Amino acid sequence: MIPVTKPYFPSREKLNKYIDGIYERQWLTNNGELVQELTRRLESYLGVENLLLVSNGTLALQIAYRALGLCESTEHRPEAITTPFTFIATASSLKWEGIEPVFADIDPHTWCLDPANIEAAITPNTKAIVPVHVFGNACNVKAIHAIAQKHNLKVIYDAAHAFGVKYKGESLLKHGDAATLSFHATKLFHTGEGGAIIFKRKEDLERAKKMINFGMSGPESIEELGINAKMNELQAAMGLCVLDEIEENLAAREKVWHRYEQALASSLQLQARPDALDYNYAYFPTVFESEEQSMCVADTLKENGVLARRYFYPSLDSMGFLESKQEQPISKDIASRILCLPIYFGLSTKEVDGISEKVMEGI
Ligand SMILES: *Cc1c(COP(=O)(O)O)cnc(C)c1O
DSSP: OBOSOOOOOOOHHHHHHHHHHHHHHTOOSSSOHHHHHHHHHHHHHHTOSSEEEESOHHHHHHHHHHHTTTTSOOSSOOEEEEOSSSOHHHHHHHHHTTOEEEEOOBOTTTOSBOHHHHGGGOOTTEEEEEOBOGGGOOOOHHHHHHHHHHHTOEEEEEOTTOTTOEETTEEGGGSSSEEEEEOOTTSSSOOSSOEEEEESSHHHHHHHHHHTBTTEEETTEEOSOOOBOOOOHHHHHHHHHHHHTHHHHHHHHHHHHHHHHHHHTTTSBOOOOOTTEEOOOOOEEEEOSSHHHHHHHHHHHHHTTBOOBOTTOSOGGGOGGGTOSSOOHHHHHHHHHEEEEOOOTTOOHHHHHHHHHHHHHHO
16 A cells, blocks of 8 residues: 555664664653754754754644743633644644634635634634644745734744745744644654744743743742653654755655646646745645545545545534634635645655556546
Protein backbone atom coordinates (compact mmCIF):
# COMPACT_ATOMS: atom_id res chain seq x y z
CA MET A 1 0.00 0.00 0.00
CA ILE A 2 1.25 3.51 -0.84
CA PRO A 3 0.27 5.65 2.18
CA VAL A 4 -0.64 9.34 1.97
CA THR A 5 2.51 10.16 3.94
CA LYS A 6 5.47 8.38 5.51
CA PRO A 7 7.57 9.57 8.45
CA TYR A 8 11.06 10.70 7.44
CA PHE A 9 13.75 8.45 8.90
CA PRO A 10 17.13 10.23 9.09
CA SER A 11 20.57 8.61 9.22
CA ARG A 12 20.64 5.94 11.94
CA GLU A 13 24.35 6.42 12.43
CA LYS A 14 23.92 10.08 13.22
CA LEU A 15 21.04 9.40 15.57
CA ASN A 16 23.22 6.86 17.40
CA LYS A 17 25.90 9.53 17.94
CA TYR A 18 23.37 11.89 19.52
CA ILE A 19 22.09 9.07 21.72
CA ASP A 20 25.67 8.26 22.78
CA GLY A 21 25.92 11.88 23.93
CA ILE A 22 22.70 11.55 25.93
CA TYR A 23 24.18 8.47 27.67
CA GLU A 24 27.45 10.28 28.36
CA ARG A 25 25.74 13.29 29.88
CA GLN A 26 23.12 11.16 31.64
CA TRP A 27 20.59 13.89 30.90
CA LEU A 28 17.20 12.99 29.43
CA THR A 29 14.90 15.97 29.85
CA ASN A 30 14.39 19.42 31.50
CA ASN A 31 15.96 21.77 28.98
CA GLY A 32 18.93 19.57 28.15
CA GLU A 33 21.78 20.31 25.78
CA LEU A 34 20.04 18.88 22.68
CA VAL A 35 16.79 20.78 23.31
CA GLN A 36 18.88 23.97 23.58
CA GLU A 37 20.80 23.10 20.42
CA LEU A 38 17.63 22.35 18.46
CA THR A 39 16.08 25.63 19.66
CA ARG A 40 19.07 27.62 18.37
CA ARG A 41 19.25 25.72 15.09
CA LEU A 42 15.54 26.04 14.37
CA GLU A 43 15.57 29.77 15.13
CA SER A 44 18.42 30.17 12.71
CA TYR A 45 16.99 27.87 10.00
CA LEU A 46 13.51 29.39 10.17
CA GLY A 47 14.74 32.97 10.66
CA VAL A 48 12.70 33.59 13.82
CA GLU A 49 13.24 34.55 17.48
CA ASN A 50 11.53 33.51 20.71
CA LEU A 51 11.01 29.86 19.74
CA LEU A 52 9.94 27.47 22.49
CA LEU A 53 10.06 23.69 21.98
CA VAL A 54 7.20 21.70 23.49
CA SER A 55 6.03 18.09 23.60
CA ASN A 56 3.48 18.29 20.76
CA GLY A 57 1.64 20.67 18.45
CA THR A 58 -1.63 20.55 20.37
CA LEU A 59 0.01 21.65 23.62
CA ALA A 60 1.80 24.33 21.58
CA LEU A 61 -1.62 25.82 20.81
CA GLN A 62 -2.87 25.43 24.39
CA ILE A 63 0.24 27.04 25.90
CA ALA A 64 0.04 29.88 23.37
CA TYR A 65 -3.59 30.61 24.39
CA ARG A 66 -2.60 30.60 28.08
CA ALA A 67 0.58 32.64 27.68
CA LEU A 68 -1.36 35.29 25.76
CA GLY A 69 -3.98 35.47 28.50
CA LEU A 70 -7.02 34.17 26.61
CA CYS A 71 -8.05 31.94 29.50
CA GLU A 72 -7.84 34.59 32.22
CA SER A 73 -11.06 34.76 34.15
CA THR A 74 -13.78 36.86 32.68
CA GLU A 75 -17.46 36.98 33.50
CA HIS A 76 -18.35 35.37 30.20
CA ARG A 77 -16.81 32.44 28.40
CA PRO A 78 -14.06 33.74 26.11
CA GLU A 79 -14.41 33.13 22.36
CA ALA A 80 -11.91 32.73 19.54
CA ILE A 81 -12.72 32.95 15.84
CA THR A 82 -11.24 30.08 13.86
CA THR A 83 -11.59 28.06 10.67
CA PRO A 84 -13.68 24.91 10.30
CA PHE A 85 -11.37 23.65 7.54
CA THR A 86 -8.50 22.21 9.59
CA PHE A 87 -7.40 19.29 11.72
CA ILE A 88 -9.57 18.79 14.81
CA ALA A 89 -6.78 19.94 17.20
CA THR A 90 -7.13 23.61 16.18
CA ALA A 91 -10.69 23.80 17.51
CA SER A 92 -10.60 21.09 20.20
CA SER A 93 -7.58 22.74 21.87
CA LEU A 94 -9.66 25.92 22.27
CA LYS A 95 -12.62 24.04 23.73
CA TRP A 96 -10.28 22.09 26.04
CA GLU A 97 -9.01 25.39 27.43
CA GLY A 98 -12.53 26.67 28.02
CA ILE A 99 -12.47 28.99 25.01
CA GLU A 100 -15.47 28.76 22.66
CA PRO A 101 -14.41 28.14 19.05
CA VAL A 102 -16.53 30.34 16.79
CA PHE A 103 -16.23 29.37 13.15
CA ALA A 104 -15.98 31.76 10.22
CA ASP A 105 -15.99 30.44 6.66
CA ILE A 106 -12.97 30.02 4.40
CA ASP A 107 -12.02 31.51 1.07
CA PRO A 108 -13.03 29.05 -1.70
CA HIS A 109 -9.66 29.38 -3.47
CA THR A 110 -7.01 29.59 -0.73
CA TRP A 111 -9.02 27.47 1.78
CA CYS A 112 -7.80 29.77 4.59
CA LEU A 113 -10.07 31.92 6.80
CA ASP A 114 -11.69 34.66 4.73
CA PRO A 115 -11.05 37.97 6.56
CA ALA A 116 -14.40 39.26 5.30
CA ASN A 117 -16.14 36.65 7.48
CA ILE A 118 -14.09 37.30 10.62
CA GLU A 119 -15.51 40.69 11.55
CA ALA A 120 -19.10 39.44 11.35
CA ALA A 121 -18.28 36.74 13.93
CA ILE A 122 -16.86 39.15 16.54
CA THR A 123 -18.85 39.52 19.79
CA PRO A 124 -18.03 41.32 23.07
CA ASN A 125 -16.54 37.99 24.28
CA THR A 126 -14.12 37.55 21.37
CA LYS A 127 -10.54 37.43 22.65
CA ALA A 128 -8.60 36.08 19.69
CA ILE A 129 -8.42 34.94 16.09
CA VAL A 130 -6.91 31.48 15.47
CA PRO A 131 -6.36 31.14 11.71
CA VAL A 132 -4.61 28.16 10.10
CA HIS A 133 -2.04 28.39 7.31
CA VAL A 134 -3.76 25.35 5.87
CA PHE A 135 -1.51 22.97 3.88
CA GLY A 136 1.22 25.60 4.39
CA ASN A 137 -0.61 28.31 2.44
CA ALA A 138 -0.39 31.85 3.84
CA CYS A 139 -3.50 33.35 5.39
CA ASN A 140 -4.27 36.95 4.50
CA VAL A 141 -1.99 38.10 7.31
CA LYS A 142 -2.32 41.80 6.54
CA ALA A 143 -6.12 41.88 6.71
CA ILE A 144 -6.17 39.66 9.81
CA HIS A 145 -3.65 41.94 11.54
CA ALA A 146 -5.80 44.98 10.74
CA ILE A 147 -8.94 43.37 12.18
CA ALA A 148 -7.06 42.29 15.32
CA GLN A 149 -5.70 45.82 15.84
CA LYS A 150 -9.09 47.41 15.36
CA HIS A 151 -10.84 45.10 17.85
CA ASN A 152 -7.93 44.55 20.25
CA LEU A 153 -7.71 40.80 19.63
CA LYS A 154 -4.78 38.40 19.91
CA VAL A 155 -3.80 36.38 16.83
CA ILE A 156 -2.46 32.83 17.17
CA TYR A 157 -1.64 31.17 13.86
CA ASP A 158 -1.85 27.39 13.78
CA ALA A 159 1.16 26.97 11.48
CA ALA A 160 1.41 23.19 11.90
CA HIS A 161 1.75 22.83 8.10
CA ALA A 162 3.92 25.87 7.47
CA PHE A 163 7.40 24.70 8.50
CA GLY A 164 9.94 26.61 6.41
CA VAL A 165 7.33 28.55 4.42
CA LYS A 166 8.32 32.11 3.54
CA TYR A 167 6.05 34.97 2.63
CA LYS A 168 7.46 38.09 0.98
CA GLY A 169 10.95 36.76 1.68
CA GLU A 170 10.43 36.30 5.43
CA SER A 171 9.29 33.44 7.61
CA LEU A 172 5.50 33.15 7.63
CA LEU A 173 5.88 32.26 11.32
CA LYS A 174 6.69 35.86 12.18
CA HIS A 175 3.05 36.85 11.85
CA GLY A 176 0.65 36.94 14.78
CA ASP A 177 1.23 37.28 18.53
CA ALA A 178 2.23 33.62 18.30
CA ALA A 179 2.52 30.90 15.65
CA THR A 180 2.59 27.22 16.52
CA LEU A 181 4.23 24.25 14.79
CA SER A 182 3.63 20.50 15.05
CA PHE A 183 6.58 18.13 14.85
CA HIS A 184 4.45 14.99 14.73
CA ALA A 185 6.00 12.04 12.87
CA THR A 186 3.80 12.66 9.82
CA LYS A 187 4.80 16.30 9.42
CA LEU A 188 7.49 17.59 7.03
CA PHE A 189 9.90 18.28 9.90
CA HIS A 190 9.42 16.08 12.96
CA THR A 191 10.75 14.96 16.33
CA GLY A 192 8.54 11.84 16.55
CA GLU A 193 6.12 13.83 18.67
CA GLY A 194 6.80 17.47 19.34
CA GLY A 195 6.00 21.04 18.55
CA ALA A 196 7.05 24.66 18.97
CA ILE A 197 5.65 28.10 19.61
CA ILE A 198 7.14 31.23 18.05
CA PHE A 199 6.21 34.28 20.08
CA LYS A 200 6.27 37.84 18.84
CA ARG A 201 7.28 39.14 22.28
CA LYS A 202 10.06 37.93 24.58
CA GLU A 203 7.91 38.38 27.71
CA ASP A 204 5.32 35.94 26.35
CA LEU A 205 8.10 33.42 25.66
CA GLU A 206 9.38 33.79 29.24
CA ARG A 207 5.90 33.23 30.65
CA ALA A 208 5.36 30.17 28.46
CA LYS A 209 8.75 28.73 29.51
CA LYS A 210 7.50 28.62 33.09
CA MET A 211 4.08 27.30 32.08
CA ILE A 212 5.50 24.23 30.31
CA ASN A 213 7.44 23.31 33.47
CA PHE A 214 4.59 23.26 36.04
CA GLY A 215 4.73 27.04 36.52
CA MET A 216 8.14 26.72 38.19
CA SER A 217 10.90 29.30 37.86
CA GLY A 218 13.39 27.52 40.13
CA PRO A 219 13.72 24.37 42.24
CA GLU A 220 11.77 25.89 45.11
CA SER A 221 9.71 28.55 43.43
CA ILE A 222 6.34 27.84 41.87
CA GLU A 223 5.13 31.12 40.45
CA GLU A 224 1.88 30.28 38.74
CA LEU A 225 -0.38 27.58 37.37
CA GLY A 226 1.47 25.41 34.88
CA ILE A 227 1.51 22.05 33.16
CA ASN A 228 4.12 19.65 31.77
CA ALA A 229 4.71 20.31 28.06
CA LYS A 230 8.49 19.91 27.85
CA MET A 231 10.34 18.37 24.94
CA ASN A 232 12.88 15.70 25.94
CA GLU A 233 16.40 14.93 24.70
CA LEU A 234 15.42 11.90 22.61
CA GLN A 235 12.87 13.98 20.69
CA ALA A 236 15.46 16.73 20.17
CA ALA A 237 18.02 14.17 18.93
CA MET A 238 15.57 13.00 16.27
CA GLY A 239 14.82 16.63 15.34
CA LEU A 240 18.50 17.51 14.94
CA CYS A 241 18.98 14.54 12.59
CA VAL A 242 15.87 15.36 10.54
CA LEU A 243 16.97 19.01 10.31
CA ASP A 244 20.40 17.96 9.00
CA GLU A 245 18.68 16.33 6.01
CA ILE A 246 15.87 18.84 5.50
CA GLU A 247 17.12 20.11 2.12
CA GLU A 248 17.00 16.61 0.56
CA ASN A 249 13.56 16.06 2.08
CA LEU A 250 12.23 19.37 0.70
CA ALA A 251 13.75 18.83 -2.74
CA ALA A 252 12.22 15.35 -3.06
CA ARG A 253 8.76 16.64 -2.13
CA GLU A 254 9.03 19.57 -4.49
CA LYS A 255 9.84 17.18 -7.33
CA VAL A 256 6.83 14.98 -6.50
CA TRP A 257 4.60 18.05 -6.19
CA HIS A 258 5.52 19.42 -9.62
CA ARG A 259 5.13 15.99 -11.23
CA TYR A 260 1.56 15.80 -9.94
CA GLU A 261 0.93 19.40 -10.97
CA GLN A 262 2.04 18.71 -14.53
CA ALA A 263 -0.32 15.76 -14.82
CA LEU A 264 -3.36 17.12 -12.97
CA ALA A 265 -3.45 20.92 -12.77
CA SER A 266 -5.36 21.41 -15.99
CA SER A 267 -8.17 19.05 -14.91
CA LEU A 268 -8.46 19.61 -11.15
CA GLN A 269 -8.71 22.48 -8.69
CA LEU A 270 -5.51 23.10 -6.74
CA GLN A 271 -5.04 25.46 -3.79
CA ALA A 272 -4.54 29.09 -4.85
CA ARG A 273 -1.41 30.55 -3.27
CA PRO A 274 -0.16 34.14 -3.27
CA ASP A 275 2.76 34.87 -5.62
CA ALA A 276 4.97 36.02 -2.76
CA LEU A 277 4.89 32.58 -1.13
CA ASP A 278 7.91 30.24 -0.94
CA TYR A 279 6.02 27.00 -0.45
CA ASN A 280 7.27 23.87 1.38
CA TYR A 281 5.46 21.28 -0.78
CA ALA A 282 4.24 19.50 2.33
CA TYR A 283 0.89 18.39 0.85
CA PHE A 284 -0.77 17.78 -2.49
CA PRO A 285 -4.48 18.49 -1.97
CA THR A 286 -6.83 18.51 -4.94
CA VAL A 287 -10.54 19.31 -5.21
CA PHE A 288 -12.81 17.30 -7.50
CA GLU A 289 -16.01 18.33 -9.26
CA SER A 290 -18.28 16.52 -6.84
CA GLU A 291 -18.17 14.39 -3.73
CA GLU A 292 -19.16 11.36 -5.85
CA GLN A 293 -16.22 11.93 -8.17
CA SER A 294 -13.73 12.29 -5.31
CA MET A 295 -15.05 9.15 -3.59
CA CYS A 296 -14.90 7.24 -6.87
CA VAL A 297 -11.25 8.29 -7.41
CA ALA A 298 -10.41 7.36 -3.80
CA ASP A 299 -11.93 3.89 -4.37
CA THR A 300 -10.04 3.36 -7.65
CA LEU A 301 -6.79 4.37 -5.96
CA LYS A 302 -7.46 2.02 -3.07
CA GLU A 303 -8.10 -0.88 -5.44
CA ASN A 304 -4.68 -0.09 -6.89
CA GLY A 305 -2.92 0.00 -3.54
CA VAL A 306 -2.89 3.77 -3.01
CA LEU A 307 -4.34 5.52 0.05
CA ALA A 308 -5.48 9.08 -0.67
CA ARG A 309 -6.98 10.79 2.38
CA ARG A 310 -9.88 13.15 2.86
CA TYR A 311 -8.04 16.04 4.52
CA PHE A 312 -9.85 17.85 6.03
CA TYR A 313 -13.11 16.04 6.42
CA PRO A 314 -15.56 16.54 8.00
CA SER A 315 -15.74 20.32 8.17
CA LEU A 316 -15.50 21.07 11.90
CA ASP A 317 -18.76 23.05 12.04
CA SER A 318 -20.49 19.66 11.80
CA MET A 319 -18.84 18.23 14.94
CA GLY A 320 -21.57 18.14 17.59
CA PHE A 321 -19.28 18.52 20.61
CA LEU A 322 -17.88 21.78 19.24
CA GLU A 323 -21.39 23.27 19.36
CA SER A 324 -21.05 25.42 16.26
CA LYS A 325 -23.96 27.80 15.92
CA GLN A 326 -23.77 28.26 12.16
CA GLU A 327 -23.15 26.18 9.07
CA GLN A 328 -20.07 27.06 7.05
CA PRO A 329 -21.07 26.18 3.47
CA ILE A 330 -17.78 26.86 1.69
CA SER A 331 -15.77 24.76 4.14
CA LYS A 332 -18.38 21.99 3.96
CA ASP A 333 -18.26 22.04 0.17
CA ILE A 334 -14.45 21.93 -0.11
CA ALA A 335 -14.22 19.27 2.63
CA SER A 336 -16.66 17.05 0.73
CA ARG A 337 -14.69 17.17 -2.54
CA ILE A 338 -11.05 17.21 -1.43
CA LEU A 339 -8.44 14.45 -1.49
CA CYS A 340 -4.79 14.65 -0.48
CA LEU A 341 -2.56 12.52 -2.70
CA PRO A 342 0.52 10.68 -1.38
CA ILE A 343 3.59 12.89 -0.99
CA TYR A 344 6.71 11.99 0.96
CA PHE A 345 10.47 11.53 0.67
CA GLY A 346 11.10 8.29 -1.20
CA LEU A 347 7.94 8.29 -3.35
CA SER A 348 9.22 7.50 -6.85
CA THR A 349 8.42 9.31 -10.09
CA LYS A 350 7.01 6.03 -11.38
CA GLU A 351 4.65 5.79 -8.41
CA VAL A 352 3.57 9.41 -8.87
CA ASP A 353 2.86 8.81 -12.55
CA GLY A 354 0.86 5.70 -11.72
CA ILE A 355 -1.23 7.61 -9.16
CA SER A 356 -1.84 10.51 -11.56
CA GLU A 357 -2.96 8.08 -14.26
CA LYS A 358 -5.52 6.48 -11.95
CA VAL A 359 -6.81 9.90 -10.88
CA MET A 360 -7.24 10.95 -14.52
CA GLU A 361 -9.10 7.72 -15.27
CA GLY A 362 -11.61 8.52 -12.53
CA ILE A 363 -12.56 12.04 -13.67
C1 LIG B 1 -0.88 17.99 13.22
C2 LIG B 1 -1.72 19.20 13.51
C3 LIG B 1 -1.94 19.65 14.83
C4 LIG B 1 -1.59 18.84 16.04
O1 LIG B 1 -0.27 18.59 16.22
P1 LIG B 1 0.21 17.37 17.13
O2 LIG B 1 1.69 17.57 17.16
O3 LIG B 1 -0.19 16.10 16.46
O4 LIG B 1 -0.41 17.53 18.48
C5 LIG B 1 -2.62 20.85 15.01
N1 LIG B 1 -3.12 21.55 13.96
C6 LIG B 1 -2.95 21.13 12.69
C7 LIG B 1 -3.51 21.96 11.59
C8 LIG B 1 -2.28 19.92 12.43
O5 LIG B 1 -2.18 19.49 11.16
